Amino acid sequence: xxxxxxxxxxxxxxxxxxxxxxxxxxxxxxxxxxxxxxxxxxxxxxxxxxxxxxxxxxxxxxxxxxxxxxxxxxxxxxxxxxxxxxxxxxxxxxxxxxxxxxxxxxxxxxxxxxxxxxxxxxxxxxxxxxxxxxxxxxxxxxxxxxxxxxxxxxxxxxxxxxxxxxxxxxxxxxxxxxxxxxxxxxxxxxxxxxxxxxxxxxxxxxxxxxxxxxxxxxxxxxxxxxxxxxxxxxxxxxxxxxxxxxxxxxxxxxxxxxxxxxxxxxxxxxxxxxxxxxxxxxxxxxxxxxxxxxxxxxxxxxxxxxxxxxxxxxxxxxxxxxxxxxxxxxxxxxxxxxxxxxxxxxxxxxxxxxxxxxxxxxxxxxxxxxxxxxxxxxxxxxxxxxxxxxxxxxxxxxxxxxxxxxxxxxxxxxxxxxxxxxxxxxxxxxx
Numbered sequence: 001x002x003x004x005x006x007x008x009x010x011x012x013x014x015x016x017x018x019x020x021x022x023x024x025x026x027x028x029x030x031x032x033x034x035x036x037x038x039x040x041x042x043x044x045x046x047x048x049x050x051x052x053x054x055x056x057x058x059x060x061x062x063x064x065x066x067x068x069x070x071x072x073x074x075x076x077x078x079x080x081x082x083x084x085x086x087x088x089x090x091x092x093x094x095x096x097x098x099x100x101x102x103x104x105x106x107x108x109x110x111x112x113x114x115x116x117x118x119x120x121x122x123x124x125x126x127x128x129x130x131x132x133x134x135x136x137x138x139x140x141x142x143x144x145x146x147x148x149x150x151x152x153x154x155x156x157x158x159x160x161x162x163x164x165x166x167x168x169x170x171x172x173x174x175x176x177x178x179x180x181x182x183x184x185x186x187x188x189x190x191x192x193x194x195x196x197x198x199x200x201x202x203x204x205x206x207x208x209x210x211x212x213x214x215x216x217x218x219x220x221x222x223x224x225x226x227x228x229x230x231x232x233x234x235x236x237x238x239x240x241x242x243x244x245x246x247x248x249x250x251x252x253x254x255x256x257x258x259x260x261x262x263x264x265x266x267x268x269x270x271x272x273x274x275x276x277x278x279x280x281x282x283x284x285x286x287x288x289x290x291x292x293x294x295x296x297x298x299x300x301x302x303x304x305x306x307x308x309x310x311x312x313x314x315x316x317x318x319x320x321x322x323x324x325x326x327x328x329x330x331x332x333x334x335x336x337x338x339x340x341x342x343x344x345x346x347x348x349x350x351x352x353x354x355x356x357x358x359x360x361x362x363x364x365x366x367x368x369x370x371x372x373x374x375x376x377x378x379x380x381x382x383x384x385x386x387x388x389x390x391x392x393x394x395x396x397x398x399x400x401x402x403x404x405x406x407x408x409x410x411x412x413x414x415x416x417x418x419x420x421x422x423x424x425x426x427x428x429x430x431x
Contacts, residue, residue, distance in 0.1 A: 031341060031342065031343070032341075032342045032343070032344055034343055034344065034365070034384045034386055035344050035364060035365035035384065036344065036363065036364060036365030036366075036383050036384035036385070036386035036387040037363060037364045037365060037386055037387070038363060039362045039363040039364075039396075040362060040364075043361075043362035043363070043396050045418075046061065046063075046313070046315070046396070046415060047315070047393070047394040047396075049415055049418065049419050049420050050315050050394060050413070050420060051394065052419070052420070053413075053420045055315065055317075055394070055413070055420075056317060056352075057316070057317070057352050057353070058314060058315070058316035058317075058351075058352050058353035058409060059314070059315055059316075059409050059410070059413050060312060060313070060314055060315075060399075060405065060406060060408075060409040060412050060413065061312065061313050061314075061315050061412070061413045061414075061415055061420075062097070062295070062311060062312050062412050062413070062414050062415065062424070063309075063310075063311045063312070063313075063415050063417070064414050064415060064416050064417070064421070065416065065417045066309045066310070066311035067097075067100065067294060067295065067311040068100070068104070069309065070293065070294050070295070070296060070308045070309065070311055071100060071101055071104045071105070071294050072104060073307055073308060074105075074276075074290055074293055074294065074308075075104055075105050077276060077277060077288070078105065078107075080280075080281075081279065081280055081281030082281045083279060083281045083285070083286060083287055083288050084107055084109060084286065084287035084288075085105045085107050085109070085287065085288060085289075085290055086107065086109035086110065086111050086131065086269065086287050086288065086289045086290070087101045087102065087105070087107070087109065087110055087111070087289075087290065087291060088110075088111045088113075088133065088272070088273075088289050088290065088291025088292070089110050089111060089112045089113065089117055089118075089121060089291070090111075090112070090113040090114070090117070090133070090291065090403045091273075091291025091292040091294075091295075091401075091402050091403045092291050092294060092295070092402065092406070093117060093403070093406050093407055093426055093427040094406060094412060094424050094425065094426045094427065095121075095124055095125065095424075095425070095427070096424040096425075097294075097412070097424060098110070098121075098125075099125075101294060108125075108127050108128050108129050109129050109131070109287065110128045110129065110130050110131070111130075111131050111132070111133040111269075111289045111291075112130050112131075112132055112133065113132070113133045113134055114136075114140075114430050114431060115136060115140040115141075115143055115144050116427075116428065116430035117427055117430055118130060118132070118144060118156065119144060119147050119148060120427055120428065122148055122152040122155060122156075123148070123152075126151075126152060126155075128155060129155055130155055130156045130157065131156075131157045131159070131183060131220065131267055131269060132156065132157065132158055132159040132183075133159065133220075133289070134159060135158075135159050135160055135161045135162075135165055135185065135193075136158070136159075138165070138168040138169060138171075138172055141158060141169065141172060141180075142172055142176075144156070145172070145176050145178060150178060153178060153180075154179075154181070156180075156181065157181045157182070157183040157217045157218070157267055158180055158181065158182050158183065159183050159184075159185050159220060160182050160183070160184055160185065160204075161184075161185040161193050161194045161195065162195075162200075163200055163203060163204055163207075166182070166204055166207065166214070169182065169214060170207075170211050170213060170214055173211075173213030173214055174213050178213070179212075179213055179214070179215055180213065180214055180215070181214075181215045181217045182208075182214050182215065182216055182217060183216075183217050183218050183219065183220050183267055183269070184201070184204060184205070184216070184218075184219055184220070184250075185219075185220050185221070185222075186201065186219050186220070186221045186246065186247065186250045187221075187246070188221035188222070188223050188242070188243035188246045188247055188270075189223065189225055189226070189239055189242050189243045189246065190222055190223065190224060190225045191225075192222070194220075194221070194222075195250075198249065198250075198253060201250060201253060202253055202257060205253060205254055205257045205258060206257050208258065209257075209258070216254075216258065217266060217267050218266035218267035218268050218269065219247070219250055219251070219254075219267075219268055219269070220267075220269040220270070221243065221246065221247050221250070221269070221270050221285070222270070222271075222272060223239075223240075223243045223270055223271060223272075223275050223278075224272050224274055224275060225239060226239045226240050226243060226275050226278065227274035227275045227278075227302060227304065228274070240278065244283055247268075247270065247283065247284045247285060248283070248284055250284075251268070251284045263284070263286050264286070266286070267286075267287065268284055268285045268286045268287065269285065269287050269288070269289060270285035270287075270288060270289075271285070271288035271289060271290075272288075272289050272290065272291075272292075273290050273291060273292045273293035273300055273305065274300065274302050274304065274305075275304075276288035276289070276290050276293075277304045277305075278304070291402075291403075292401065292402050292403070293305055293308060294311070295310075295311045295312040295399075295402050296308045296309060296310045296311060296312075297310070297312065297398065297399040297400050297401045297402050297405075298310070298359060298398050298399070298400050299400045299401050310398055312398075312399055312402060312406075313361070313396045313397065313398055313399075314356060314358055314396065314397040314398075314399065314405070314409070315394050315395075315396055315413075316351050316352045316353055316354075316394065316395060316397070317351065317352050317391075317392050317393065317394055317395075318349050318350070318351055318389050318390065318391050318392065318393050318394075318395060319350045319351060319352055319378060319391060320349065320350040320378075320391060321347070321348075321349050321389055321390055321391055322347065322348040322349070323347060324339075324346065324347070324348065325339070325345055325346065325347060325348030325369065325380075325382045326348065327371055327372065334371065335371060338371060343384045343385070344365055344367065344382065344383060344384045345369070345371075345382040346382070346383070346384050346385050347382065347383050347384065347385060347387060347388075347389075348369070348380060348381070348382055349366070349380070349381040349382070349383070349389055349395075350378040350379070350380055350381070351378065351379050351381060351395060352378070353376065353377070353378075353379065354368070354374065354375050354376060354377070354378065354379020355374040355375055355376040355379055356397060356399070356405065356408075357399065357400050357401060357404060357405060358397040358398055358399045358400055358405065359397060359398055359400065360381065360395060360396070360397050361396055361397060361398045362395065362396040363383070363387050363389070363395065364387075365383050365384055365386065365387050366381050366382075366383045366387055366389075366395055367381060367382060367383070368380070368381055368382075369381060369382045381395070406426055407426055407427065407428075407429045407430075408429075409426075410426070411423040411424060411425050411426065412424040412425075412426060
């Protein structure tokens with residue numbers, strides 16, 4: 001019995017000591033784990049195919065089997081719903097890529113977003129049926145009227161978002177003596193422009209009865225906000241129902257002011273890659289637009305697209321490899337401190353190019369150095385000791401989007417699942 005208090009005192013000391021160690025060492029136990037490792041078999045095979053053709057600078061690679069599988073899965077939406085598919089040119093700015101989509105979907109419908117790409121598309125593919133995805137300044141429309149023959153102009157539906165712009169297009173049509181087909185943008189809840197006020201929309205629709213130079217061709221209502229909203233407290237379902245009702249009211253107004261209209265004769269466009277699968281063909285819209293989903297850049301990792309696979313990557317060679325990453329003289333101590341905390345900043349690499357709208361995906365654990373900062377010339381990357389790259393070996397990035405990046409690397413390298421089988425030219429760079 002006399003020894004019991006002493007045992008309790010020792011027990012308390014041990015407990016207090018352990019608590020102290022945890023207080024000091026707890027944050028250390030929270031150090032980032034080693035995220036590195038060898039490249040996955042998929043990227044190893046892709047790297048061998050690229051090195052076999054002597055790839056020596058940053059290039060964009062399209063996985064053709066994955067692309068075709070994605071296109072086929074997207075195409076099944078048309079079979080299920082009866083809604084036509086319209087390919088988005090800004091997201092797929094490469095004519096062979098657009099041809100793949102057109103053939104698979106059996107559709108020449110295209111959505112274009114700038115004058116340069118619209119002109120290039122219609123010059124190369126005169127059977128394309130173009131709906132503009134955003135309103136062009138009337139000056140851009142005038143330039144296209146000068147560039148393209150009348151029969152190509154007749155393939156364009158000009159998107160108009162306000163009464164003022166509609167008046168500008170009316171004057172242009174009169175000045176050029178050309179009928180312009182007009183699609184009215186309606187705001188279905190995104191609040192990024194388009195007719196929201198029904199009185200203004202009614203005046204715009206009514207004006208077509210006395211405007212021989214303009215022909216009403218339908219509506220475009222973009223609903224991307226629906227997929228972006230959190231599914232909390234009914235936010236998403238409310239936004240979806242509001243979008244549906246606004247489209248229905250616009251359609252009813254057109255029927256009232258312009259007489260009975262047949263949906264199959266008009267372009268009643270909606271959606272985009274994030275929301276096209278929400279449409280079942282039972283509403284007013286008769287077509288959906290899809291582009292980015294075919295390549296699935298990472299911004300489109302959405303539950304509605306979970307059956308699709310990434311089909312485009314940036315591949316670039318390692319130029320320099322250092323066993324220890326070091327910041328420039330005067331701040332070298334900071335890199336040592338960073339390595340002591342995060343083992344994923346141990347090794348350093350410089351790659352060809354960088355600072356893209358993309359994220360490194362292979363080998364795992366490779367990351368841009370936040371301490372060194374971005375560079376479009378030689379991006380400095382860091383990794384743990386389990387990432388052992390040598391100069392000339394390839395690393396891979398996954399684009400976050402396709403519309404800007406596809407124009408930055410020259411011709412697309414096409415990977416057929418085994419070899420680099422061809423190169424596809426992209427369209428000229430344009431904003």
